[in-house]
Amino acid sequence: MASGSSAVIVKECVLTRIKVLIVDDSAVVRQVLSTTLAQDAAIEVIDVAADPLFAMQKMAKQWPDVIVLDIEMPRMDGITFLRKIMTERPTPVVICSTLTEKGAETTMQALSAGAVGIVAKPKVGLKQYLQDASDDLASAVKAAARANPKRLKPVHSPIVSAPKLTADAVLAPGPAMMQTTDFVVAIGTSTGGTQALEVVLTALPRTCPGIVVVQHMPEKFTEAFAKRLNGLCQMDVAEARHGDRVLPGRVLIAPGGRHMLLKRSGAQYHVEIVDGPPVSRHRPSVDVLFRSVAKFAGKNALGIIMTGMGDDGARGLKEMHDAQARTLAQDEDSCVVYGMPKEAVKLGAVDRVLPLNDIPGAIMTSR
Incomplete structure (x- = not known):
């Protein structure tokens, strides 16, 4: 009897955990990341390595589910290692990068090469910062673990040589302004979204309607992301500033760590950048943007929800749909993580589900 009971208990305790390899040349970072991740029952740190060459030796014995990777390391840099992995055996990678302009x-570059997430680390106060950000770190690893390996491929976008001619905690009550016929496109995305946005935005002409974007990304990184896209796209791409106009041929990306709302003054759209609590566990939040678009643009808008883990944006897209806006979701096959689009479809918020490569054409024919 006792033997049978023990067998049952052992069987119930069996748990498939996410196997993580940490690659960082800092012994402090390796120790802090290992300790922090080990506190989550769903994660197992199977090994650490001081550089990619050591990592490859360890991976030959046991391949991880997720790699947490530094970029600047001796002997082989993280970008070279990442590209090697994506060529030989695509594996979800979370970049652990410094909060500097160069970082x-x-x-x-790492996100474009196939990495699916970012964990920020400052140059000072590292240990305390990483401990405080333990939930974000664990969430990034869990999101990466759900990535579709078939979608972990580098993006090869053409270089454009042509000249550049619940969100109630953030949203204020009140009616929308006067009618307008100006059209706006709102896009929300998370894990895998940097690559997906690159595919979509580089395919759009300068005649495209104004676009507002929330991409879940830490503070400091959205500016670099916008600059990268600006060098690749025909449209002007910038990290949004408070009061920026939403205009044809312009893409505004919400800054990391702050919410972005669409507003209207007369017939002209602009954005407001505001502080506030995380919504759907995110700041910026897709729900905050989408709900503001539903309120101020209504039927003169297109809402698009793309790859990402969780449900941020689903309820906001439903409000856009109910306000007679057109709504799209990226399909499961082309998503790195089919979480956010799936939740939006379940809510009845989506008019059409499309492969990633079909979304630019849908944007241009949506008005």
Whole structure:
């Protein structure tokens, strides 16, 4: 009897955990990341490595589900290692990058090369910062673990040589302004979204309607992301500033760590950048943007929800749909993580589900 009971207990305790390899040349970072991740029952740190060459030796013995990777390391840099992995055996990678301008720019290269997430680390106060950000770190690893390996491929976007001619905690009550016929496109995305946005935005002409974007990304990195896209796209792409106009041929990306809302003054759209609590666990939040678009643009808007983990944006897209806006969702096959689009479809918020490569054409024919 006792033997049978023990067998049942052992069986019930069996848990498939996410196997994580940490690659960072800092012993402090390796120790803090390992300790922090080990506190989550769903995660197992199977090994650490001081550089990619050591990492490859360890991976030959046991392949991880997720790699947490530094970029600037001796012997082989993180970008070279990342590209090697994506060529030989695509594996979800979360970049652990410094909060500096150079670090942000390099991180954009890593995301373009196939990484699916970012964990920011400052140059000072590192240990306390990473401990305080333990929930974000664990969430990034869990989101990466759900990534579709078939979608972990580098984006090869053409270089454009042509000249550049619940959100109630943030949203204020009140009616929308007077009628307008100006059209606006709102896009929300998370895990895998940097690559998806690159695919969509580089395919759009300068005649495209104004676009507002929320991409879940830490503070400091959105500016580098916008600069990268601005060098690739025909449209002007910038990190949004408070009061920026939403105009044809312009893409505004919400700054990391702050919410972005669409507003209207007369017939002209602009954005407001505001502080506020995380909504749907995110700041910026897609729900905040989409709900403001529903209120101030209504039927003169297109809402698009793309790859990402969780449900941020689903309820906001439903409000856009109910306000007679057109709504799209990226399909499961082309998503890195089919979480946010799936939740929006379940709510009845989506008019059409499309592959990623069909979204630019849908944007241009939506008005």
